[in-house]
Amino acid sequence: MLTHVWSMSFTEDATTEQRAAFMTAMAELPDKISGVETFRSGADLGLNPGNSDVVIVAEFADATTWRSYLEAPAHVAFVTDHVTPLCASWGAIQFDPAVIA
Numbered sequence: 704m705l706t707h708v709w710s711m712s713f714t715e716d717a718t719t720e721q722r723a724a725f726m727t728a729m730a731e732l733p734d735k736i737s738g739v740e741t742f743r744s745g746a747d748l749g750l751n752p753g754n755s756d757v758v759i760v761a762e763f764a765d766a767t768t769w770r771s772y773l774e775a776p777a778h779v780a781f782v783t784d785h786v787t788p789l790c791a792s793w794g795a796i797q798f799d800p801a802v803i804a
Contacts, residue, residue, distance in 0.1 A: 704763070712793070732759075733761070743759070744757065
């Protein structure tokens with residue numbers, strides 16, 4: 704099992720409409736890409752200054768399946784249409800939840 708965690712902060716000029724379209728497109732990803740075992744996404748609650756604005760937590764059978772997700776046309780379109788124009792910063796990590804480090 705591989706868990707993928709990705710977070711992003713919006714640019715200061717991202718509009719409410721752009722953010723809403725981003726959230727809708729993000730939520731639709733698991734329905735458009737095979738191999739996603741679990742998928743959770745959401746917006747930050749604003750409880751801690753400096754947090755990212757949005758997050759995805761997704762699980763895949765293995766690294767090969769995760770890489771296929773990254774290369775899937777729906778994911779590439781999401782990045783091109785929503786992430787690239789609205790991203791001020793992002794971070795990601797992939798880990799195996801069965802391995803305690």
